[in-house]
Each structure stands twice: as structure tokens, then as C-alpha cells.
Amino acid sequence: xxxxxxxxxxxxxxxxxxxxxxxxxxxxxxxxxxxxxxxxxxxxxxxxxxxxxxxxxxxxxxxxxxxxxxxxxxxxxxxxxxxxxxxxxxxxxxxxxxxxxxxxxxxxxxxxxxxxxxxxxxxxxxxxxxxxxxxxxxxxxxxxxxxxxxxxxxxxxxxxx
Numbered sequence: 638x639x640x641x642x643x644x645x646x647x648x649x650x651x652x653x654x655x656x657x658x659x660x661x662x663x664x665x666x667x668x669x670x671x672x673x674x675x676x677x678x679x680x681x682x683x684x685x686x687x688x689x690x691x692x693x694x695x696x697x698x699x700x701x702x703x704x705x706x707x708x709x710x711x712x713x714x715x716x717x718x719x720x721x722x723x724x725x726x727x728x729x730x731x732x733x734x735x736x737x738x739x740x741x742x743x744x745x746x747x748x749x750x751x752x753x754x755x756x757x758x759x760x761x762x763x764x765x766x767x768x769x770x771x772x773x774x775x776x777x778x779x780x781x782x783x784x785x786x787x788x789x790x791x792x793x794x795x796x797x798x
Contacts, residue, residue: 638728640736643682643694645672650691651684654719681713683736685720685729693720695733699744708745715751718758731765741784750781 643651648671652664661667674680674696683695696717703710715737720729741749752772753759759769759778769778 638692638732639686640683640732641686643671643675643684645675647675647682647684647691648672651694654691654694654721655717658717658719681737681740683733683740685733685736691721692724692727693718693729693733695719695737697737697740697749699746709747711744711746712748712750713741713744713746715749718751730761734765734767738782738784741782745784747785748781748783750779752777752779 648668651671652667655661655667655671656664671682674682679699679701681697681699683697684691685693694717695715697713697715699713700711702708703712718730718733720727720733737749740746752774753762753769755776755778762780763769767780767782769780772779
């Protein structure tokens with residue numbers, strides 16, 4: 638399985654996945670945003686492929702350098718992780734997350750965070766080895782990858798922003 642940056646010509650293949658995720662304001666606007674996100678240095682779309690078949694995607698928003706600490710505490714949010722239903726439980730999500738982590742390490746991004754519902758998504762992330770924390774929002778958990786020096790890590794609640 639290959640993980641690569643999405644390209645505008647991936648849109649027809651990923652559109653059903655994007656629509657299945659929900660909350661699409663307008664399909665024409667989605668297509669325009671998709672092309673923009675493919676070129677935007679702060680939005681990263683990754684696609685999972687097996688023999689040129691698109692199996693899933695991940696969307697990450699890099700917040701860029703922090704005003705006070707530059708890249709030392711640079712943060713990115715995982716906005717979407719989607720695997721086609723017929724490709725689930727085959728390592729697609731795990732491969733996409735490895736791709737996100739590899740990108741974050743070279744960006745350089747210190748933290749990648751996301752929220753996941755406690756029904757389907759949360760258990761899937763836990764099965765991949767990620768630990769959940771309470772989010773403060775009913776029905777959702779908070780996940781975070783800290784790519785910094787393990788000796789200097791502070792728990793999320795103690796870190797501040």
C-alpha cells in the first residue's frame with residue numbers, strides 16, 4: 638500500500654468518501670476546496686492506494702509556527718481519516734496514520750491532535766495504539782501524538798497553549 642499526497646485528479650475517486658464523511662456544504666464548493674487544499678502548504682491531504690485503487694484519505698491542517706515558540710510547539714489537527722467500507726480492517730487507516738506521523742516529523746510538527754467519536758472512530762484509533770483522553774465534549778475523545786522529546790513531555794492538561 639502506498640501513501641502519497643493527494644492531487645486534484647484524485648477528486649473523483651475521493652468525492653464519495655468525502656460525501657460519506659458528511660457535513661459537505663455544497664459539492665461544487667468541495668471540488669474547488671479540494672484543489673486548493675492539494676496546493677496549500679498548511680493543508681495536507683494524503684491518499685492510500687493499492688494498485689492505483691484509492692482506499693482512503695487523511696486530511697491534516699498544519700497551524701504553522703506558533704507566535705511565541707515558533708516550530709517548537711507547532712501543532713496540526715487531523716481533520717479527517719477515512720477508509721472505504723470495503724477496505725476497512727485491512728490496515729488502511731493505520732497506514733494513513735503512519736503517513737501523517739512521517740509528514741509531521743519532517744514538517745516539523747510537535748503535536749498532531751484530533752477528536753473522535755466514542756462509537757466507531759475512538760475504538761479504531763485505540764486499536765492502532767493511540768491513547769484517548771477526555772475531550773470535554775460528550776461522546777468524543779481527544780487524541781494527541783507528541784513528537785517531541787519524550788523526556789520533556791507534559792500531559793495535555795498541564796501544558797497550556
